[in-house]
Amino acid sequence: MDELIDLMQQVEFFEVLGDDQALAERLLSQLNTSAPTTGPLPYLQLLELLGRRGDREACERLRARFGECFDGRAAPVPANARGTGELQDFPDVLARLQQAWREPHAALAALQRLLLAAPGEPLLPLPAYRDALALYLVARDHAPRTDRPDDAQAVDLLLPLVLPGDDVTSIFDRLDEQGVGAPAGATGAIGDTAGVTDRANARSR
Numbered sequence: 515m516d517e518l519i520d521l522m523q524q525v526e527f528f529e530v531l532g533d534d535q536a537l538a539e540r541l542l543s544q545l546n547t548s549a550p551t552t553g554p555l556p557y558l559q560l561l562e563l564l565g566r567r568g569d570r571e572a573c574e575r576l577r578a579r580f581g582e583c584f585d586g587r588a589a590p591v592p593a594n595a596r597g598t599g600e601l602q603d604f605p606d607v608l609a610r611l612q613q614a615w616r617e618p619h620a621a622l623a624a625l626q627r628l629l630l631a632a633p634g635e636p637l638l639p640l641p642a643y644r645d646a647l648a649l650y651l652v653a654r655d656h657a658p659r660t661d662r663p664d665d666a667q668a669v670d671l672l673l674p675l676v677l678p679g680d681d682v683t684s685i686f687d688r689l690d691e692q693g694v695g696a697p698a699g700a701t702g703a704i705g706d707t708a709g710v711t712d713r714a715n716a717r718s719r
Contacts, residue, residue, distance in 0.1 A: 601645035618657035
C-alpha cells in the first residue's frame with residue numbers, strides 16, 4: 515500500500531504543476547513494472563488523461579491491457595449524468611465498509627482489497643477510487659497503536675453514509691464535522707482528495 519500512496523502523491527504533485535506530460539510518463543513507468551502492485555490506479559489515471567486529450571485509440575489499447583492485467587475485467591467507464599462516480603454511488607460497497615469501520619484491521623483490510631482490485635471486488639471509477647484511498651488514510655491514521663489502552667481499539671469515527679434527505683454533497687462531509695477534514699464540496703474529481711491525504715499524512719508524522 516505504501517507504493518500506491520506514494521504514486522498518488524506523485525500524481526497529485528504533477529496535477530498541481532499542470533504537467534500532463536510528466537504525469538503520463540510517470541504512469542507509464544508504473545505500468546511497465548513487473549507486477550501491478552498499485553492496483554488499477556495508474557490505469558484509471560492514464561485513461562482519464564487520455565480521455566481529456568481525446569485520444570480514443572490509445573484509450574482502447576489501454577483498456578485492452580487493463581483487461582489482461584485484471585483477469586479480463588473491463589476498466590470502469592467515466593461517470594455520466596446519472597451519477598458522479600463517487601464512492602457514495604456504490605451503496606453495497608459503503609455498506610460493507612460501514613460494517614467493518616469500527617474494527618481497524620478489518621476496515622484497513624477491506625479498503626486494501628478494494629484499492630488493489632482483489633478478485634471479487636468491484637472495479638471503481640477514478641473518483642470513487644480516490645474516495646476509497648482517502649478513507650484508507652483516515653482509517654490508518656486512527657488505527658490503534660500498541661501503546662493504546664484496550665478501550666481505544668476502535669476507529670473512533672462514523673463512516674459517512676449519505677442517506678435520503680440528508681443535506682450532504684460528499685462522502686467526506688461528516689468526516690469534516692468530526693474534525694478529520696475534507697475539502698468542502700468535494701466532488702470526487704481529480705485532486706479533490708488531496709486535502710484529506712495531506713492532513714492524514716501530517717497527522718501520522
